[in-house]
Amino acid sequence: MTERQPVELPKAYRLLNHGPTVLVGSAHAGRRNVMAAAWSMPLDFSPPKVAIVIDRNTLTRELVEGSGEFSLNVPARAIARETLVVGSVSGRDTDKFAESSGVRAFAGSHIAAPLIEGCVAWLECRVIPEPHNQDRYDLFLGEVVAAWADPRVFRDGHWHFAPDTPDALRSLHYIAGGHFFETGEAFEVEPDTAPGTPSDVSL
Amino acid sequence: MTERQPVELPKAYRLLNHGPTVLVGSAHAGRRNVMAAAWSMPLDFSPPKVAIVIDRNTLTRELVEGSGEFSLNVPARAIARETLVVGSVSGRDTDKFAESSGVRAFAGSHIAAPLIEGCVAWLECRVIPEPHNQDRYDLFLGEVVAAWADPRVFRDGHWHFAPDTPDALRSLHYIAGGHFFETGEAFEVEPDTAPGTPSDVSL
Numbered sequence: 001m002t003e004r005q006p007v008e009l010p011k012a013y014r015l016l017n018h019g020p021t022v023l024v025g026s027a028h029a030g031r032r033n034v035m036a037a038a039w040s041m042p043l044d045f046s047p048p049k050v051a052i053v054i055d056r057n058t059l060t061r062e063l064v065e066g067s068g069e070f071s072l073n074v075p076a077r078a079i080a081r082e083t084l085v086v087g088s089v090s091g092r093d094t095d096k097f098a099e100s101s102g103v104r105a106f107a108g109s110h111i112a113a114p115l116i117e118g119c120v121a122w123l124e125c126r127v128i129p130e131p132h133n134q135d136r137y138d139l140f141l142g143e144v145v146a147a148w149a150d151p152r153v154f155r156d157g158h159w160h161f162a163p164d165t166p167d168a169l170r171s172l173h174y175i176a177g178g179h180f181f182e183t184g185e186a187f188e189v190e191p192d193t194a195p196g197t198p199s200d201v202s203l
Numbered sequence: 204m205t206e207r208q209p210v211e212l213p214k215a216y217r218l219l220n221h222g223p224t225v226l227v228g229s230a231h232a233g234r235r236n237v238m239a240a241a242w243s244m245p246l247d248f249s250p251p252k253v254a255i256v257i258d259r260n261t262l263t264r265e266l267v268e269g270s271g272e273f274s275l276n277v278p279a280r281a282i283a284r285e286t287l288v289v290g291s292v293s294g295r296d297t298d299k300f301a302e303s304s305g306v307r308a309f310a311g312s313h314i315a316a317p318l319i320e321g322c323v324a325w326l327e328c329r330v331i332p333e334p335h336n337q338d339r340y341d342l343f344l345g346e347v348v349a350a351w352a353d354p355r356v357f358r359d360g361h362w363h364f365a366p367d368t369p370d371a372l373r374s375l376h377y378i379a380g381g382h383f384f385e386t387g388e389a390f391e392v393e394p395d396t397a398p399g400t401p402s403d404v405s406l
Contacts, residue, residue: 017241018376018384019222038220041244043256043340051254051342053246077390084392133336137246137344139254159378173221173376173386175362181221183376184387187280189287 004122004148011157012147013042015074015121016050018159018183020171023073023083024052025105025114026059028066032114034096034103035060036087038174040072048144050125055138059091064127065134069111070142074121076153077182078168079103082118084178110145120150120171161186207325207351214360215350216245218277218324219253221362221386223374226276226286227255228308228317229262231269235317237299237306238263239290241377243275251347253328258341262294267330268337272314273345277324279353280385281371282306285321287381313348323353323374364389 007015016022021038035058043049050072054061064070075083082103086096096103097114105114108124115122125142133139153160153169161170161183170182210218219225224241238261246252253275257264267273278286285306289299299306300317308317311327318325328345336342356363356372364373364386373385 014378017378019224019241019244021222038222039244039246041222041242041254041256043242043342049340051244053244080390081392130336133333137252139246141340157379158382159384161384167388170387175217175220176360178392179361179389180392181362181364181389182387184373184385185370186382186384187283189284189381189383 003150003152005151005155007121007147007149007154008157009048009144009147010046012048012123012144013045014157014159015123015147015149015154016040016042016072018171019173020074020183021083021174023075023086023116023119024054024060025071025073025116026063026067026069027113028063031063032097032105033059033063033091034086034105034114034116035091036083036174043141048147049128050123050142050144052140052142053138054140064140067112068127069113070125070127071108071111071113071115072123072125073116073119074171075116076118076120076169077172079118080172080180083172108146120153120169122148206353206355208354208358210324210350210352210357211360212251212347212350213249215251215326215347216248217360217362218326218350218352218357219243219245219275221374222376223277223386224286224377226278226289226319226322227257227263228274228276228319229266229270229272230316231266234266235300235308236262236266236294237289237308237317237319238294239286239377246344251350252331253326253345253347255343255345256341257343267343270315271330272316273328273330274311274314274316274318275326275328276319276322277374278319279321279323279372280375282321283375283383286375311349323356323372325351
């Protein structure tokens with residue numbers, strides 16, 4: 001079973017702040033699905049909100065609109081192939097949780113949408129209904145109601161991708177055509193010439 | 204001078220698809236500014252659109268609302284310190300383009316907002332007015348009207364961060380408190396077991 005610990009909600013934005021590709025879990029009326037999405041971002045700190053693009057032709061769209069819920073899961077490189085596959089086929093054509101798929105789900109605490117094994121962070125979200133955004137831009141806003149992370153790589157409110165962190169545990173950044181980058185070297189900047197304290201808000 | 208070549212608009216989304224931290228350039232009525240933003244994402248392929256969060260208390264907000272334009276610039280690690288500084292101070296208190304700041308601007312082709320030297324990609328954007336999103340969520344949508352990239356790291360429609368690419372040229376992923384990751388190792392996945400062709404749209 002995937003290790004996970006709760007992340008305090010005001011720090012949940014940090015799970016997405018570095019722009020990883022995510023998996024979107026959804027469930028409604030006896031059906032469930034998972035797809036990959038490169039287009040998501042934090043939208044607010046507290047209560048934490050997120051924005052994500054969900055194409056109108058996807059089964060995920062139908063399930064998210066039906067249930068008003070979705071999970072965002074940050075896949076690790078160990079499941080890069082599964083990430084590409086669930087982003088490449090429709091849940092209408094195939095059961096993405098079939099035994100042969102290698103994709104395993106587990107239950108969240110606040111929503112019925114599945115969370116995905118092999119990820120390193122999980123956000124349980126409720127849709128903030130904004131029909132104009134959904135209809136015109138395929139853009140969904142959500143409030144994060146619970147957040148979790150794998151303490152091997154996220155603890156004390158920070159990601160810890162160190163030189164000795166296995167590639168398999170690093171988060172992913174998808175481009176196109178099967179090309180990914182993994183989250184790379186960590187470094188710290190001390191803005192010694194900056195007046196005042198660096199603010200998360202203004203950055 | 205920063206090297207740059209035009210990027211065809213249907214591939215402009217790839218400049219942001221991996222979730223880099225960006226610099227937002229703005230200008231209006233004789234004033235100009237630049238700030239850092241970790242919360243941005245592509246919103247559509249063609250015509251390309253983007254979404255970005257611009258806090259209501261920033262000078263950038265005032266200039267973007269006044270002009271209806273902004274630039275998104277993808278900073279390289281070489282200007283990580285400047286990225287943190289322009290994300291930590293307000294343009295109301297300091298001229299972020301002062302000689303001592305190390306931040307240099309150049310002119311775009313379609314908009315008056317400044318583009319920033321030392322970056323590896325640039326998107327010239329016009330605001331798609333959505334007052335409800337702007338007022339309620341600090342969320343701005345924009346259409347990309349021109350795009351550029353440094354051919355040392357982005358050419359033929361793809362990022363080329365290879366093992367011998369200098370760290371100084373890699374894009375950045377900000378977390379909080381001065382902590383960054385650089386864009387890391389590239390790898391490719393062949394979804395040999397996936398029926399059909401991987402689709403950028405569904406991912």
